Structure formats: structure tokens, C-alpha cells
Amino acid sequence: MHVIASFDHSIYLELAITALEELGIPKERIYAVPLQERPKKPKMFDSINSSDGISLFDAGVALATACTVIGSSYGFILKGGAILWGIIGAVVGFLIGFIIDILHQKKSAITKAKTKKSEVIILVTCAHEEAKHIQEVFWEHLAFGVAVCD
Known part of the structure; x- marks a missing residue:
């Protein structure tokens, strides 16, 4: 039987491994x-086949509407x-909104790249009786997800 868990690179990962060793698992x-990690940075613009859910169009349309009203008045x-x-x-409103979105997106991507580290997958081979205890250890040490495979 195998117990699989996903962790972030953190002290909780080390604590989980230490706790498993204290349970008697060699x-x-x-x-x-x-x-x-991803070898290259993601694309700024989405294609028709893939989208990251971030729109560079929304702020441009909102500012275009506001500036249209002001310009017409x-x-x-x-x-x-x-x-x-x-x-x-x-x-003018659309261009300002579009530029603001692009700058905000680049700033967010830089911040995420600095803070985001890749995950670590832990695989523990164990007996059926030990699986429940191993799962509890993983959940106590902030695992992202846990799976048990027979």
C-alpha cells in the first residue's frame, strides 16, 4: 500500500518526515x-485553445465607457x-485601461515568481494498518492533498 501527499517546500515537510520516522517508518x-518548475514563463496573451482566466480586456472596457461619457458630455x-x-x-480610455492591466499583470507575475516554489510529492510504502496514521500525520503538517493507493 502507498500513501502519497503533496507539500510545499517548507518546514512542515521536514516535520512530517520526522514524524513518520518517529512512527517507526524507516x-x-x-x-x-x-x-x-515551469521552464519558461507563461504567455502574456491567451490563445483560443488555452486561457489562464485573466482578462486584459475588462479594465479597458470599463475606462472606455467612462471616458466615452465624459468625452460626449x-x-x-x-x-x-x-x-x-x-x-x-x-x-483613450481603452488604451489606458489596457496598459494598466498589462502593468498589473507583469507586477503580479514577478511577485508570484519570487514567492512560488514548486511542490514536493511524498510517497510512503506501508502496511494497511499504518496508512491511517500516515494520513493523519500528513494532514497535521499541512499537506495540500493526500491519496491512498492499494
């Missing part, structure tokens, strides 16, 4: 595998008319 039956006073200034406001 080191030869505990196997830890660190996962490799002042367009009654300014030379060129309300329609022209509404279109100018929409374009």
Missing part, C-alpha cells in the same frame, strides 16, 4: 520527489461635437 520506505462644448469626442474618449 527512511527506505519514504520517498520524496521535488517537482520541477464635453463634446457639446468643444469643437468637433459629442460623437467625435465620445469616440476619442473611448479609444
Whole structure:
């Protein structure tokens, strides 16, 4: 029987392995595998086949709407008319929102890259009676997930 758990690189991983050894499980039956990180940074723009759920379009549309209203309102006073200034406001608002989203996305990606480390998978070979205790040790030490395989 195998008990598999996923951990972050942290002190809790070391504490879990130490707790397993204190339960009487020898080191030869505990196997830890660190996962490799993504070799290249993810793409900024999504394709039609894959999406990360982050939209660079939302803030642009919201600011385009707001700037259209403002441009149209002042367009009654300014030379060129309300329609022209509404279109100018929409374009300017969309570009400002799009640039803000891109800058925010790059900042978030840099922050995530600095803080995010890859996970470690722990595989423990054990008897059927030990599996419950091993699961409890993993949950107590903040495992992301635990699975038991017969």
C-alpha cells in the first residue's frame, strides 16, 4: 500500500518526515520527489485553445465607457461635437485601461515568481494498518492533498 501527499517546500515537510520516522517508518520506505518548475514563463496573451482566466480586456472596457461619457458630455462644448469626442474618449480610455492591466499583470507575475516554489510529492510504502496514521500525520503538517493507493 502507498500513501502519497503533496507539500510545499517548507518546514512542515521536514516535520512530517520526522514524524513518520518517529512512527517507526524507516527512511527506505519514504520517498520524496521535488517537482520541477515551469521552464519558461507563461504567455502574456491567451490563445483560443488555452486561457489562464485573466482578462486584459475588462479594465479597458470599463475606462472606455467612462471616458466615452465624459468625452460626449464635453463634446457639446468643444469643437468637433459629442460623437467625435465620445469616440476619442473611448479609444483613450481603452488604451489606458489596457496598459494598466498589462502593468498589473507583469507586477503580479514577478511577485508570484519570487514567492512560488514548486511542490514536493511524498510517497510512503506501508502496511494497511499504518496508512491511517500516515494520513493523519500528513494532514497535521499541512499537506495540500493526500491519496491512498492499494
